[in-house]
Amino acid sequence: MASNQFRQIPGVDKLLAEQGMHSLKGMLPHDSLVQIVRDYLDGLRASITGGASCPTIKQMIAAILLEAESLSSLNLTGVINASGVILHTNMGRAPLSDDAMSAIQAAARGYSNLEFSLDTGKRSTRYGHVEKLICRLTGAEAAHVVNNNASAVMLALSALAKRKEVIVSRGQAVEIGGKFRVPDVMKQSGAKLKEVGTTNRTYISDYEEAVSEKTAALLRVHRSNFMTVGFTHDVQLAEMVELASSRGITLIDDLGSGCLIDASQYGLTYEPTVQDSVGAGADVICFSGDKLLGGPQAGIIVGKKVLIDKLKNHPLSRAIRIDKLCLAGLAATLVHYLKGEAAQKIPLWCMISTPLSDLETRATKWANVLGENTTIIDGVSTIGAGSIPGSTLPTKLLAVKPDSKQRLTTMVHLLRTRAPHIIGRIEKDTLLLDPRTVLPGEDDLIVSALQSVR
């Protein structure tokens, strides 16, 4: 039976000569086509070995066409985030400001003074483009930037605590997300984790008792993606700073989100800012560029100059260096803070500060397109990406409740799979679309997509 099936598999050349394959020939060079057909036939042999029967030549051609098309089209594509989760890691976190995008485009298009001083005509460093700006905004003595915050923490531990102990509260030896677990990062960095306290309660005395001549640092990890409630006790950063400085060890603060402005002015829970940590005297502070900062992916490290210099000169720094495009976007984003225009120019803060009445107007416009089965309901938007957990913003949602579950499934599938790829959320057999996370320029796209699935 199986051998009979195998005999039906055509040769590569025979398959390529089929009439149906003509359209492929202008699309990809011959060598690539041969490779795709070979890989397909290999897969076919494996599935026949597994008991499947051989498809027809027509089916084979269709599968090969599909594979060739998917390989040569851009799979990474824009989506419209109507989920109401402002920083969605799976959707690329923070959208960038116009200025940040222009800066990235300019850096991408041609050559730049990335590591070249226009004054002296000599080599300079890429970090010089943002260091002064970061110091001015945060009050820190020195700053360094790398490709993301996970590597920033890794670098700080490697450079400052290798083969020595780092003391962490059990309530903070956590997983941040995407398998970034504090204990694993410490192991990779070569630092030894010494856990103190309990999951819910840690006191300054726990840290005091654990410090020894083997201790290099105290690490504080900001709980950016969960909360502990009830019978809890946390040590204040200032107390940890005092202990660290009295024992001559380093205080490393993994702040996570890296907020630079007062989030409570927009009705969010107050998120400790980078300035707070600098003011409290933390030696080294690490945070993300693409969380509450609202910029491109980056890891920013600020703190005491002697320590930041050690990080800059560490070999790992080269392996995790920030690329020129993110650096350009980061610099432009930071300038918005300097000019005091974050809420007007940075999409993240524009979304957070949108008045409820605007959201209602937009949701109503969408609802009018669909007509029946729709209502505008009160709901909440969240920050996401492990930032300000438990803090939400009131919003107005377009709720679409089709007649049947089947219709809902079809509608959701069509909106997601067809361009412009609209992602909402589903609750109780209802599709919810939140205008807060939809960029204003995307409203027309939503309207026509909704018309097409009506």
Ligand SMILES: *Cc1c(COP(=O)(O)O)cnc(C)c1O
């Ligand atoms: C998000 C986060 C990280 C990881 O930052 P990335 O920029 O995503 O690499 C590390 N620590 C904390 C506390 C975080 O919240």
